[in-house]
Amino acid sequence: MANWNENRTRQGFGTAPGQTGEVQTRTAFDAGLRKHMLSIYNYMASGVLLTGIVALFTARSGLALQFAQGPLMWLVMLSPLAIVFAMSFGRDKFSTGTLQMMFWAFAVLMGLSMSTIFLVYTASSIASTFFATAGAFAGLSLWGYTTKKDISGWGSFLIMGVIGLLVAMVINMIWPMPGLSLAISFIGVLIFAGLTAYDTQRLKQEYLMVSQAKMTNPAVAAAYPLGKMVIMGALSLYLDFINMFTFLLQFMGNRE
Template identity: 35%
Template structure:
């Protein structure tokens, strides 16, 4: 399959290649937008139902385990799953993430939420454009971003016990910078990936890509929200 795809790519004109990339990215953004819509709906549902909100607040660890489990299945069993099954799993994952946002949304002023969302959308859009148009190869930064992500996670765990407001501020700033950069990185990688996939693999790749960009957007939003709440 890969040899056939590589051979067919050699016969593509620039216009045909660009058309394939655009169609692929449109599918990625459609899945991402749908996931964000479901997350927003789930968060609103949790906020409007005090019993559900209380259950989610008391079972955050369970929700996190289920969400991580879904991501692991999507990552390591993608060859056995159909594109429709992966799409359904992404939407379930988005719903769970939306529910876990409920307690955060419930205690945050609407103005702060709106500001964080607007800043997130603007930053995400700009970084996606940069990733899609820059001639600089960002793929060499993948290992660096992974190391930064691990370091950020460790710092967040340590600060759970330290409860340092200064550390919170620093972590939030680093998180915003990291996920902004990762948005550009992931967008460029997906633009490159579009020409390497075909058929069912391309459909699955779009869902994988939507999951990655969804996580970039969500984490960027949460870190920006944390920054605004620190003010």
């Protein structure tokens, strides 16, 4: 006779008893990955928003004209670059709080630097280019996150492309050529579109490797704190977005 009071453990269809722990671990990892990537996107979007607000108010105050010429021009151009190098090469030395402050300072300085685009392009074309960039960035980042294709091999090629792009920009500053300017803008959009997808997958894989390492070696948690990973990841995606926007603006922007 059946004992209806007997306690039974019900297994899900297709799930063996020994697999329960694996399923739970996988579910916890997926939730952790989503939370990690969402934090990166939140930081990145907040940084872009802060840059936009600072740029708009600086342009409306008339300070943008001062940043477009004279010694202040070099200050607002080189200061963000200095912060990027400091964050990239000093991430292990700085605390998470220090990296946060440096990220927000970088976003503000970028806003001061980018305020000069309002002197060159109409506000409507800047807005339309921004939304076009946002749509392209979202699609590329989503593809980089979901694709099963390994695009890690793109990294060295894209970095070489960035270096070549910088060399071409310097040459164009010394010997301006209209055709070269158009080529630089086109190639710049392609390079940073590729970097958007590449960096998204890289950040996802970075979380996977660190999470797995922490299971076998708890000391990894101290060497790779998630807070620092979030900030540095946000910085990478921020740079991809801003550069893609800047190069795309040269195509879509209507000059004043």
